[in-house]
Amino acid sequence: MTKKVGTFLLYFLLLIGAFTMLIPFLWMLSTSLKTAPETLQVPPIWVPKILRFENYSAAFKTAPFMRYFINSVVVTLTTTLGQLFISILAAFAFARLRFWGQRFLFVLFLGTMMVPGEMLIISNFVTVSALHMVNSYAALIVPWLVSFFAIFTLKQTFQSVPDELYYAAKVDGASDWRFLWQILVPLSRSSIVAICILQVIGSWNSFMWPLIVTNDERFRTLPVGLQAFTSDAGTDYQLLMAASTFVIIPMVFLYLGLQKYIIAGISKSGLKG
Amino acid sequence: MKKKPTLKSSLTAYVYLLPMFIISGVFSLYPIVKSFLMSFYTKYNFYTDKVSAYGFDNYVFLWKDPNFHLALKNTLILVLGVVPLTVLISLVIALMLNHIKWLNGLFRTAYFLPFVTSTVAIALVWSWLFNQDYGLFNYLLSLFGIHAIDWLNDPHWAMPALIMMTIWKGLGFDIILFLVGLNNIDATYYKVATIDGANAWQRFKHITLPLLSPITFLVTITGIIGAFKIFDQIYALFNGQPGPGQSALTVVYYLYEKFYTDWKYGIAAASGVVLFLVILLITLIQFRYSRKHVHY
Incomplete structure (x- = not known):
């Protein structure tokens, strides 16, 4: 009997907690479908009388969200794929090859992970300006092409593949290059997927750097565009919430679809740290 | 099996490492050195990138600047407000989740969802929740007869509002790690303890808590470092201001303002x-402490 009551209580508490976590999302969705007067109604209503999907098109008309969206997609995909390519090569060198200065370089790059990125933003901005890269895709992408986190995670994964496989491939006459792409990379699939998703989420949501290196509307990414939109939309909260939904939704779908990889990625990387 | 590196094997490896060397050289290693140097620039022309004087003036300025003191103080409040509560709440939720099977996945999804969402977008939602006249929070408070709070414009309430949102956003991450930790505890410990007559509280205190301590320690440290770097949600929550009357000015926000608004590169x-040194100190404490006091 007490066990049953306990389980019931457990579910009850977890349900309240989960609902609390979801309130901001529900409030956002609900507001995004209201009319302007409905947003100001007290007590607030959760389900508006008529679902006004027009708010989404209205928000799109007020600011170039389609352009922001395309920018975000381009920047996110290029960053993620470029970073993956560079990380695979570097991780392979650290995991399988022998070279002078290996230990030193490893410790050096591991050490740079401790430096807060915020500190580097100033001089990176100076560099980007000197290269005339302000307001360009290059400025949004290139500085993020190296992720030491990705490199070290992949190195770990590559090292977990048995040495015998490497020597067998060598005996069969496979080059390092072929061994890497035809054996190591396919075997590390789940690690790679996890790294990519975490990077996609990070790039998509990144704010401070895009804010600093873009002042031209044409190169704004979604979060920066959304922030700029708040001053235009003023108190039209139904439009603001429609725009917020538009920024948030792609990552929510990605998360719902690939949840197990994200969780696995976080568990692994977190525990190593 | 480890062979000594040769010239040939080294050259091969360097080719693989080349893309990383180039990018990280320009955008990680160089700026690290440059940032340290820049902090000693006292006369600097951004357009020509020419430095005409070096010195400790920038550090002296920080030492005397009340705004920087405020930023340090606020950051500390943020850390103290966010980290212990996040760790505690997520531990409780993880313990509860660990006890149930049915709907477990659904609950996890809900708790973790904030983690994947754009901080800027969701901070905008929170600013609407916090709205004094039409926000949901003040409506809920009014049900209990509590007067409307001007969360985002009252300097006393700006920080609590920021803390609430930050805790909400960070819970999922800690919960996931706690669940991994709980999963790694060998069930036989509990069986043996139960046979020996230990009650639930004793099992929690003498098995779960000590075996979970590496995770607790880890999420505490990541939480502290994360809280030190908070910027996005302040910017979005207070619409490009560090809170009413600087009440949410943090170290990173200070850096941003000095750099981007005031163009004082040296001071920024x-x-x-300073931020780096603080984080370095925390990391060093982590290394020392985790060797000494964490029970495995």
Whole structure:
């Protein structure tokens, strides 16, 4: 009997907690479908009388969200794929090859992970300006092409593949290059997927750097565009919430679809740290 | 099996490492050195990138600047407000989740969802929740007869509002790690303890808590470092201001303002160095402490 009551209580508490976590999302969705007067109604209503999907098109008309969206997609995909390519090569060198200065370089790059990125933003901005890269895709992408986190995670994964496989491939006459792409990379699939998703989420949501290196509307990414939109939309909260939904939704779908990889990625990387 | 590196094997490896060397050389290693140097620039022309004087002036300025003191103080409040509560709440939720099977996945999804969402977008939602006249929070408070709070414009309430949102956003991450930790505890410990007559509280205190301590320690440290770097949600929550009357000015926000608004690169770099030193100190404590006191 007490066990049953306990389980019931457990579910009850977890349900309240989960609902609390979801309130901001529900409030956002609900507001995004209201009319302007409905947003100001007290007590607030959760389900508006008529679902006004027009708010989404209205928000799109007020600011170039389609352009922001395309920018975000381009920047996110290029960053993620470029970073993956560079990380695979570097991780392979650290995991399988022998070279002078290996230990030193490893410790050096591991050490740079401790430096807060915020500190580097100033001089990176100076560099980007000197290269005339302000307001360009290059400025949004290139500085993020190296992720030491990705490199070290992949190195770990590559090292977990048995040495015998490497020597067998060598005996069969496979080059390092072929061994890497035809054996190591396919075997590390789940690690790679996890790294990519975490990077996609990070790039998509990144704010401070895009804010600093873009002042031209044409190169704004979604979060920066959304922030700029708040001053235009003023108190039209139904439009603001429609725009917020538009920024948030792609990552929510990605998360719902690939949840197990994200969780696995976080568990692994977190525990190593 | 480890062979000594040769010239040939080294050259091969360097080719593989080349893309990383180039990018990280320009955008990680160089700026690290440059940031330290820049913090000693006292006369600097951004357009020509020419430095005409060096010195400790920027650090002296920080030492005397009441705004920087405020930023440090606020950051500390943020850390103290966010980290212990996040760790505690997520531990409780993880313990509860660990006890149930049915709907477990659904609950996890809900708790973790904030983690994947754009901080800027969701901070905008929170600013609407916090709205004094039409926000949901004040409506809920009014049900209990509590007067409307001007969360985002009252300097006393700006920080609590920021803390609430930050905790909400960070819970999922800690919960996931706690669940992994709980999963790694060998069930036989509990069986043996139960046979020996230990009650639930004793099992929690003498098995779960000590075996979970590496995770607790880890999420505490990541939480502290994360809280030190908070910027996005302040910017979005207070619409490009560090809160009413600077009440939510943090170290990173200070850095941003000095750099981007005031164009005081030297001072901004110096505040960046201070941030780095603080984080370095925390990391070193982590290394020492985790060797000594964490029970495995």
